[in-house]
Amino acid sequence: MALLNVTSPHLHKPGNTGAFMRQVIYATVPGIAVLTHFFGWGTLINTVLAVLTALACEAAILKIRQKPIAFYLNDYSAVVTALLLALAIPPSSPWWLTVVGTSFAIVVAKHLYGGLGMNPFNPAMIGYVLLLISFPKEMTTWLPASGVTASTEALNLLQSLQLVFTGQISGVDAFSGATPLDTFRTYAGQPEVLDTNAVLHGLMAGYGWEWVNVAFLLGGIYLIWRRIITWHIPVAMLAAIFFLSGFFNTAVDADNYGSILFHLLSGGTMLGAFFIATDPVTAATSAKGKLVYGAGIGILVYVIRSWGGYPDAVAFSVLLMNLAAPTIDYYTQPRTYGHSKPNKGLAKRS
Amino acid sequence: MSRRIWDIPGGIHPPENKAQSAGVSIRQATLPERVYIPLQQHIGAPAKPIVNVGDRVLKGQKIGEATGFVSLPVHASTSGVVEAIGLHPVQHPSQIDSVCITIKSDGEERWIERHPIPDYRAHSKKEILDRIRDAGIAGMGGAGFPSVVKLGVKSDTKIEQLILNAVECEPYITADDRLMQERADQIVAGLEIMAWLVEPKEILIGIEDNKPHAINAMRKACEGKPIDVVVVPTKYPSGGEKQLIHLLTGKEVRSGGLPADVGVVCQNTGTAYAVKRAVLDGEPLISRITTLTGDAVTHKGNYEVLLGTPVADLLLQAGLQRDRMHRLVMGGPMMGFSIHDPSVPVVKTTNCLLAPTEKEFPDPAPEQPCIRCGSCANACPVNLLPQQLYWFAKAKEFDKAAHFNLFDCIECGACAYVCPSSIPLVQYYRFAKGSIRTAEQEARKSDHARTRFEARKARHEKEEQEKELKRQERAKAAAAKQATKKEAPVKPAPVAADAAPTAVAMPATSATDTAGEPDELTKLQTAAASTMKRYKDAQKALETAEKAGSDHIDALRKKVEQLKAKADAAKDAFIAAKNAAKAEPEAHKPAHDDPLAALKQASADDFNAYKAAEEALQQAEASGSGDLESLRTQVAQLKAKSDASKAAMKEARAKEKEEIQARNAAADPVKQAKMEVAKTQVLLKKARKALEAAQASGEGDIAALTQAVQDAEAANTQAEAHLKQLEGA
């Protein structure tokens, strides 16, 4: 009988990339639940649509590239991409928006760059930015969070389906509402509005959104506990936002710059910090590099939110830092055992 | 008493699987029918057989002699008859056979006369070191580096710690564990001998906390002795030499350096035991403890095995279920090697034989793409970026891989163990390391070929010169004979001796001594004559052309002028050389000829020494990975030396060329000035480049380099001015 001849190591830790990605999927459950609670079924519908689109695109491309379809679908990376994109798209958006964004993310941002592991940019964020630039109205129209006024309720399943597939809901006229980030932006410098607007006054920060962020924070902590991600990127990113918002809010002008909690618990902060910025393929890899990378995203998020043209900025910030990740890696190599200092750059100096 | 334990980065906690074999006492393996003793069971040069086929040998008799400093003898592990000396399968990564001495056992186990040294302290260290070398003791933990090399500490190195590596961090293996439980006193005795040899400030024993029985046994054996048993947390690969040194002392061995550089000597448990047996009992290393384990083995446990016992015999004894065995590994699951042929013998480094079932060690999963999750980097004990190395290895960007410290990878496999994409990372690193080494070898080979080619060319030229000289001698002799015939028709013999000098107007010396000298002159003479002839021819052509009214006249005229200049120069050179030869025939020759030859010789010698060391290193590498640092340093030093002498030779050659050019151009100051300008220009360029590089990298003495550039600029300007002046004049 022929003996298997392989090189060491002969043992392998149980688990594979698929298991790794599945953990990420589980960790989004609290966030999805809270989004659904406040904004109705739209998020779930988006998610299903996006996942189906992603799997179909992935399978088609794998077929064209003549790769084993089942083997690659099993790594769940397409599902994760679809999921993250679906969570970033407003629950009121029409179905084709999700389909277009997801296809672009999978086909162009992932496979045209060579597939999993080869893409320099986070595919979900590429899809998101494409949609944001092409369909700014649809992408910035959110529903009012249920309970923000006495009369707002989350849409039921039927209404959500109607909205996603037909664009209107029978019997309901106004179903759009501004997010806390939008609202703050609109009324910045007008303390009388800021102080009274219900959208901005939940328990700790913007109404509804604070809980969405807490839910993603919990999911993120789960990921760190399961060692799927390390603490470096989220902590660096949140710390950057913390210090910048703290400085501008307390030392500069509270009426023009939101509070620390407002920034930490609004928009895509936590989703971005734990789920998007940590996408390993496109992030920096060494511990030091991750700190630089995360802090960079945090700074960009704050800068764009405060002075840029868009209310939220996670997608742009992540993509910009994706661009910098390889360089960060080359300059933040760890010090190898037996060397007095770490290497820098790509190749030996002569 | 608690000692500080440092932490090593990374590391993993694979399932230990030690219980299967740790509970049973060491069993004596039965005597095999035949033993196959490989001549190379260690890092370094293989031993040379000193017995012949048909010889009767006794147990413990030396049958292979060491062939160098980094080499060890081998011994018969049982008594019997030498049946063959030839190729036999051995465990080797590239599955090649190796020379083994086959001994057919006579079943009597008759020992050679043994000479114990119970009072080793009364002997000189050299005697004891010789005994350890003669006993063929190699590091028994993994790589098999000759122990004596590590123990023979130079008098100027102070050893602070002697560390006994009893960590045994690889899963499944329990050989050291059992040995410590059952023979702690003997291990400690061996350790004390080693301590006496290296005189450390402290003696430490590092054991992982998953071996409580062994820890107790060792503590008991060390009672009242200045030996510290240090318990380290269980983590793979704490038992790596450099990792253990860091754990126990906080010291880091520099990349490419040796533990002795930081005042540490590290030895393995089995080695200490073997040292005790060699010195106190007079027995060479002919057996070892090997763990037999894996689910396909019925009687798992540790066996005391004669070196050279075929693995198949041993497994049979331990109740191997052949059909359940899915692979066969020599060594542990993390760093062991697959065995391709169960007839390979047990050697000095065989600490474990692992016969797992398919369920236990499933086939590796198909490789998925790297998702840069960083798990590998978190697991790496030497702080490498495995995913980056993998990337470079895969893209064959070996220079980048080397820059990312590929050669500091200890191939522990921790990265590949954790990789969720099941990428066989270590395989990629081995491939990259191998490719880099091959490329270096190729480069060296072509260097070597060039040196050889140049040497041959030089030899050829010399032969030609000698031939030419002889021819002249013969001609002169013939002429002289003609001349002398008229007056004295006899005694033509001594003529050659004085005829040669007369031919070139040189004082009489022996023909070979002056071979280079007269030839130079002759050449110049011929050159002068031939240019003169060409000049004359051209002139004639010009005259005819002028008469015929051809339209090439201008070109021809120019050519004539050029040739005239050339002919004049050649004539001048000839005259100058002749005068020089006349004026200082003695001083001229050695300055011109000998030093270069000497340099050439030195360069070749250094190169050969370097080559030899390199070969030793390669052999070492081929036979395993690990303790190669000292060899590598040696090779690096020799390479540096060889490069230096080569550079010296090149410089000398360049200088000589310059001299010749200068001599040729002596007649023409403009040409000389032009050469000077070119030379200063080159120097300036070089200086500028150095400065730029330094500025870009931020390293080096920028101020000094800037000064150098300014100096070069000044020299260049001066040379140019000089040239202009001459041209203007």
Ligand code: SF4
């Ligand atoms: S563990 Fe494997 S998948 Fe993860 S970064 Fe390392 S090589 Fe890539």
Ligand code: SF4
């Ligand atoms: S095999 Fe090399 S790269 Fe991988 S963990 Fe071990 S030392 Fe690090």
